[in-house]
Amino acid sequence: MKKLVNDPKNVVDEAVAGFAAAHGDIVRVSSDPTFIVRADAPVTGKVGLVSGGGSGHEPMHGGFVGVGMLDAAVPGAVFTSPTPDPILAATQAVNGGAGVLHIVKNYTGDVLNFETAADLALADGIEVRTVIVNDDVAVKDSLYTAGRRGVAGTVLVEKIAGAAAERGDDLAAVAAVAEKVIGQVRTMGVALTPCVVPHAGEPSFTLAEDEIEIGIGIHGEPGRERIKLEPADAIVDRLLGPILEDIPFVSGDSVLLLVNGMGGTPQIELYIVFRRAAEVLAAKGITVTRTLVGNFTTSLEMQGMSITVLKLDDELTALWDAPVQTAALRWGR
Amino acid sequence: MNLSVTWAEAWIRQCVDVIADHRVELITLDRDIGDGDHGENMDRGFQAVLGKLDTLPAESVPGDVLKLVATTLISTVGGAAGPLYGTAFLKAAVAVAGKPDLDGAAVVALLTAARDGIVLRGKAESGDKTMVDAWTPAVDAAAAAERAGATPVAILVEAADAAEAGAVATEPLVARKGRASYLGERAIGHRDPGAQSSALLLRAAAETAERVADE
Numbered sequence: 027m028k029k030l031v032n033d034p035k036n037v038v039d040e041a042v043a044g045f046a047a048a049h050g051d052i053v054r055v056s057s058d059p060t061f062i063v064r065a066d067a068p069v070t071g072k073v074g075l076v077s078g079g080g081s082g083h084e085p086m087h088g089g090f091v092g093v094g095m096l097d098a099a100v101p102g103a104v105f106t107s108p109t110p111d112p113i114l115a116a117t118q119a120v121n122g123g124a125g126v127l128h129i130v131k132n133y134t135g136d137v138l139n140f141e142t143a144a145d146l147a148l149a150d151g152i153e154v155r156t157v158i159v160n161d162d163v164a165v166k167d168s169l170y171t172a173g174r175r176g177v178a179g180t181v182l183v184e185k186i187a188g189a190a191a192e193r194g195d196d197l198a199a200v201a202a203v204a205e206k207v208i209g210q211v212r213t214m215g216v217a218l219t220p221c222v223v224p225h226a227g228e229p230s231f232t233l234a235e236d237e238i239e240i241g242i243g244i245h246g247e248p249g250r251e252r253i254k255l256e257p258a259d260a261i262v263d264r265l266l267g268p269i270l271e272d273i274p275f276v277s278g279d280s281v282l283l284l285v286n287g288m289g290g291t292p293q294i295e296l297y298i299v300f301r302r303a304a305e306v307l308a309a310k311g312i313t314v315t316r317t318l319v320g321n322f323t324t325s326l327e328m329q330g331m332s333i334t335v336l337k338l339d340d341e342l343t344a345l346w347d348a349p350v351q352t353a354a355l356r357w358g359r
Numbered sequence: 360m361n362l363s364v365t366w367a368e369a370w371i372r373q374c375v376d377v378i379a380d381h382r383v384e385l386i387t388l389d390r391d392i393g394d395g396d397h398g399e400n401m402d403r404g405f406q407a408v409l410g411k412l413d414t415l416p417a418e419s420v421p422g423d424v425l426k427l428v429a430t431t432l433i434s435t436v437g438g439a440a441g442p443l444y445g446t447a448f449l450k451a452a453v454a455v456a457g458k459p460d461l462d463g464a465a466v467v468a469l470l471t472a473a474r475d476g477i478v479l480r481g482k483a484e485s486g487d488k489t490m491v492d493a494w495t496p497a498v499d500a501a502a503a504a505e506r507a508g509a510t511p512v513a514i515l516v517e518a519a520d521a522a523e524a525g526a527v528a529t530e531p532l533v534a535r536k537g538r539a540s541y542l543g544e545r546a547i548g549h550r551d552p553g554a555q556s557s558a559l560l561l562r563a564a565a566e567t568a569e570r571v572a573d574e
Contacts, residue, residue, distance in 0.1 A: 080437075103403075106396045106437040134537050138442035138480060142433065170533075171540035223395055226386060230395045245394045247541050 027222045027229075034224040038081045038101055045088055049353045052092045056119070059112035062088045063098045067120045073191040073200045074098065074120030077129040077184055078113060079136050080105040082223070083244055086181065086323045089354030095188035096129075096352075104223050104326075105230075105245050107135035113143035117152060125153035125197035129184055129204060131176025132160040133243075155201040159183050161213040161334065163272045164241025164249030175243040178286040178323040178332045179211035182346075185355065189348035203345065207336065212272050214265040215332030217242045218255070219290060221325045240264055242332075244288075244325050258295065262302040265333045270310065275335060277311030282318070282346065284334035289324035291331050296320070303333055316346055322354065361460035362511050366571045367421035368412060371428055373563040375405040381559055388552035392539040396438055397552040404436035404444070420459050425452035425469075439537060440553060443477050443490065450476030463505040466514050467498070474498045481536065488534035488546060490553035496525040497561055512568040519558070519565035526554040 031037055042062065046055035053062050061078070068074060077087045078100030087099035097120035102108035117126045126147065130140045137158065144154040161179030165171050187204040195203065217239040220229035231246055233239060238261070241249025256264075275281065285300045287293070300319050307314055315338060323332070338346070349358030378385075378401045385398030408431045415427060425448045433445030454472035455465050474494040483489040500521035504514045529551040534540045539551065 102437050103396070103400070105394045106400055107439070107441075109434050109437045109441055111434045134481070135438035135441070138439055139437065142442050142445075165541055170535050170543075172536055172538070175541075225399055226390065226395050228390070230390055243541060245538075247394065247538055248543075248545065249541050 027227065029222070029224060031224050034227070037224045038103060041081070041084075042088070042101060045353070052351060052353060053088070056115065059115050061098055061100045061112045061116035061119070062091050063116065063119050064092050064096070067097050068122040069097070070122045071124055072122045073124045073195065073197050074117070074122060074126040075129060075184065075188055075191055075200070076100065076113065076116050076120060076126055077180070078102065078108050078116070078140075079131055079133070080107055082221075082326045083323050085321070085354035087184070090181065090184050090352050092350065092352035093359070094185075094192045094348055094350035094352075095355065096184055104225065107133065107139045110139050110143040110146060113140055114146045117143065117147045117154065118150065121152050125155065127187065127191070127197060127200050127204065128154060128156040129180065129187065130156060130158050131180055132158050132173055133175060134172050153197060155197055157183070157201055157204040157208060159208055161208065161211045162215075162243060162249065163212050163268045164214050177213045177215060177244050178284060178334045179208075179213045179336065181286075181322045182211055182282065182284065182334065182336050183207045185350060186342055186345045188350070189345040192348065207342065210273065210337040210342075211334060212269045213332050213334040214269050215242045215244075215288070215330060216240050216261055216265060217246045217288065217325070217328055217330035219329040220246055221289070221328035223326070242330065244323055246325050246328055258298045259302045262299050262333065263306065266303055266306050269333060269335050273337065275310075275312055275337060279312045280315045280338045280343070281307065281312055282316040282336040282338055283307065283314045284318040284322070284336070286323050286332045286334060287321040288328040288330035288332070289321060290327040290329040293320070296331060299331055299333070307335075316343065360510065360512070360572050361462050362421065362466065362568055362571070363460040364419050364421050364424060366568055367424040368415070369567040369571055370564045371408060371412065371424055373567050374560050375409045377559050377563050378402050378405045378556070381556075385552050385556055388550055388555055392534065392542055392546045392549045393552060394538055397440060397556065400436045400438050400440055401556055404432045404441065407431050407435040420457060421461055422452045422456040422458065425455070439481070440556070443481050443553070446476040446480040447473040461511060463509060463511050463514050466511045467501045467505045470494075470498050470501050470518055483536040486532060487536045488529045488532040488539060488551045488554075489536050490551070490557040492529045492532070492551065493522040493525040493554040493557035493561070496521040512565070512572045515561070515565040515568045519562040522558040522561040526550060526558040529554045
């Protein structure tokens with residue numbers, strides 16, 4: 027496996043240093059402990075938004091730090107949650123006196139480390155609220171598993187909650203908007219190939235040449251079933267079916283449709299996927315009013331994609347359209 | 360013979376070596392049913408512990424060693440294992456706080472508090488295919504040995520044996536917590552990496568206790 031790395035142990039530090047060098051107009055970076063904050067943090071009187079998790083999902087989360095989205099991102103080692111120390115330091119760095127919202131993907135390590143950091147921040151007198159994103163429909167219930175995972179829908183939570191914070195909503199209101207998005211967003215993904223964690227040097231799982239994994243999380247970990255490769259349209263139908271049944275999405279709904287690449291799938295294939303997903307939604311009388319196509323929540327070099335559908339109303343649409351200036355999403359300013 | 364700070368420090372130093380020696384094994388187990396980072400994360404954490412052991416004051420007691428391990432693991436391991444092991448060592452430290460040496464009852468209290476901390480943080484139950492499946496048999500075996508009048512060393516040996524058996528016994532289980540829970544039936548046949556690392560740490564506790572008792 028060929029990779030553009032130096033010492034595998036330095037992958038995250040070197041990437042974060044490069045990110046800081048490239049986007050100094052948007053962010054500042056702390057190196058010990060490692061976290062990324064927007065250039066003007068802390069913003070007095072504004073609720074601070076902190077997210078984070080294992081690295082390897084770029085541009086998530088560092089690419090979403092900036093005006094109108096996250097105030098801080100805390101990258102852990104590749105596919106490993108950050109520890110409480112940098113989460114606490116980031117929380118302190120973005121506290122503008124209006125409290126801090128932690129946006130956490132529902133993975134055991136992320137939840138436990140953010141929980142510990144939130145306890146420490148509370149002890150410091152910082153008001154912290156936490157929302158847990160669990161948009162992945164591939165996992166059926168939490169009775170027999172750690173629950174539904176937080177995947178690409180997290181991008182939409184961060185954008186919309188970020189806009190709510192930017193317009194001056196208080197902590198309870200920003201948390202409520204985030205919970206509203208979490209309640210209305212659903213995702214399912216597929217992997218065509220595994221990915222290789224740099225320090226491991228070997229694929230984290232194996233798939234035969236003609237096999238795909240349906241219902242993956244953002245590390246390629248399975249959710250539903252392993253099947254033979256099918257044409258793109260059939261795969262899209264397999265993902266979209268469980269998504270649409272889940273809330274459910276019904277005729278007359280307006281939605282945001284996100285087709286997210288896992289890192290190794292070219293844009294041309296993502297648009298083939300988008301075309302089919304839009305066709306299926308139109309046939310069901312569901313109107314796609316906002317769209318996003320590209321690599322936003324990745325699994326290193328994995329080939330694959332996920333489809334995310336968010337039910338929109340006027341409030342969420344306005345917050346989605348609000349200005350944002352981050353490394354990965356930028357419009358309106 | 361009761362166990363002193365000499366044992367506690369020897370135990371932790373042996374944990375550093377054992378985790379380094381088994382780094383690849385833990386990575387491989389975790390790659391099978393998780394995300395392949397357990398060995399790397401544990402090794403990073405215990406290497407950090409090694410660097411801090413020399414900073415312990417001369418008058419330290421076993422609880423001080425455990426507390427140092429707890430705060431270091433919480434700060435350096437990440438993933439789920441960091442908070443879980445960190446909480447385990449923290450609760451164990453509290454259970455034996457201030458005691459210059461540990462009798463059988465204290466050893467059982469240490470192990471019980473560690474297990475309870477893991478359950479508190481991770482909310483896993485026996486049979487969920489987690490580190491609890493190594494710790495609970497270990498605690499049960501230790502308590503039974505203590506009731507039968509065993510020495511602290513013998514209690515730790517019983518605990519280590521039970522933890523190893525418990526780790527092996529996770530192989531036929533379907534996971535209900537953690538990353539492996541998403542595999543469903545496909546987790547069957549694989550040993551839980553957290554249960555395995557727990558068994559390694561408890562074996563190190565027993566071996567160092569035997570060694571210290573011989574000296």
